[in-house]
Amino acid sequence: MKFDRRKFIGSAASAAIFPQQVFAAGSGARLPASVDAVTLSGGTTSLGKAQLQELAGALNGSLLLPGGDTYESARRIWNGVFDRKPALIVQSSGPADVMQAVNFAREHNLLLAVRGGGHSLAGKSVCDGGLMIDLTHMNGVHVDRQRRVARVEGGALLRNLDHETIPLGLATTSGTVSHTGAGGLTLGGGIGRLCRQHGLASDNLLSVDVVTADGKLLRAAEDENAELFWGLRGGGGNFGVATSFEYRLHPFDDEVLGGAMMYPLDEAAEVLKFVNDFSARAHRELSLSGNIVMLPNGRGFAVMSVTYSGDLRKGEKHIRPLLEFGDPVRKGVKRASYRSLQTSNDRQLAKGRKYYMKSGYLPELAPEYIDELIARVEPSPQREQVIVMTQLGGAIRDLPADATAYAHRYGEFDLMIGAAWDDPQHTQANVDWGREYFAAVQDYTDGFYVNSLMDESQDDVQRNYLGNYSRLVALKNIHDPGNLFRMNANIKPSVSTG
């Protein structure tokens, strides 16, 4: 059956006459006679009251249908460009709910989205008309201080992780914006302030509990389901719903050296060339990025973002050339709390604004490339623009490209070109701007970070897994032959057309 979007939205709208469509034990809400939902092949299927009742009754968490604030907040993700409305949302309280939801989606052949922190740039964690598994309430973090291990539930945010580990003098690699989901970030790799020192977030995994497409809960680790464990470290959400992660923690002092040096935009070329030169001799304890920021009012800056998380006296000596470089308009690098740095970008990158971001790995920051990047920076009143080049290398490169599914271990910088805006009327123009900008500089890039998936074609996605692709397909054939988990940088099974 072909999916009639208007009809579907009509039925979703009529469902909205119910003030709050939360079906949990004791909620008192009445289930509708049926719900139309989108299938994996893009058709529709009608789910009857008895089927809905069975699902709702099997959950410890809630089944949400369109209507009411709880449904609205569960479906809204970070990138406000995506205004999708799932037919059903299972807000799970633990692995058993996830198993119920996966079984229900598979048995009814429903389009399925899995939402962790909701930061997918491309909106992959929410679907129109299908079933969304929302892990928001599965955000617990337990630290075993003795073993230096954190057990983190699949929907926890990075701020939940840092909150429990840092006060105990322990940390692992996470990302640079605290409202990002630990789950999505880790499954795709996990680049952050500590990755040059301790490897990717996924390199620090000891085990993952995952509900696969057959509804089974598996433990994946070096000593159990080792091949699945390999694929979960860089293969994104392709193999199931990760309900918890165990991370190795490292002794860590919250006091680091960090902050930003800001320069006038007309010094951007010198600043980025300096970043490139300095990066060649940077300690692993140093996290460094060279950025360009252009505000809608026409003011622009070049920025060096710095975090040094080793011995502070050594660090002060090491970063002195950075602090003495050029004529900054703001010198903001000082001794600071790591946790304050981890939240310092949170407001700028707030949930619900509209964003377009596109990324690529750079083998080097060649001077002619820097000139080309800068030549294209033009102010526009309809968007904020940011170009970020984050240094990689260090411990990421200690492992070979086939050690885990994350294949791009040799990229020197991660380039990100991004725009943010609020007015939906500007969406098309800003997306076009981002696409054109990236297309003009793309020749210098070599692959892209899975977690920055935007609008790449399926061929691009396939190529991007490099030599690991065929091994990933073999794994997908075992754990998800019907491609139930397809809203991601998709690895298509070869045993089924999915």
Ligand SMILES: Cc1cc2nc3c(=O)[nH]c(=O)nc-3n(C[C@H](O)[C@H](O)[C@H](O)COP(=O)(O)OP(=O)(O)OC[C@H]3O[C@@H](n4cnc5c(N)ncnc54)[C@H](O)[C@@H]3O)c2cc1C
């Ligand atoms: C503001 C911002 C800052 C960022 N900063 C960084 C950074 O510093 N470092 C970095 O490496 N990346 C960063 N990213 C990229 C980020 O890693 C990805 O967007 C990642 O997918 C986010 O995970 P999430 O759980 O928040 O996202 P979601 O949108 O919930 O999910 C993203 C994808 O992962 C899947 N998924 C999520 N959780 C699970 C789970 N438990 N089990 C199975 N599948 C799951 C989803 O189905 C979806 O395909 C940033 C993104 C944003 C928007």
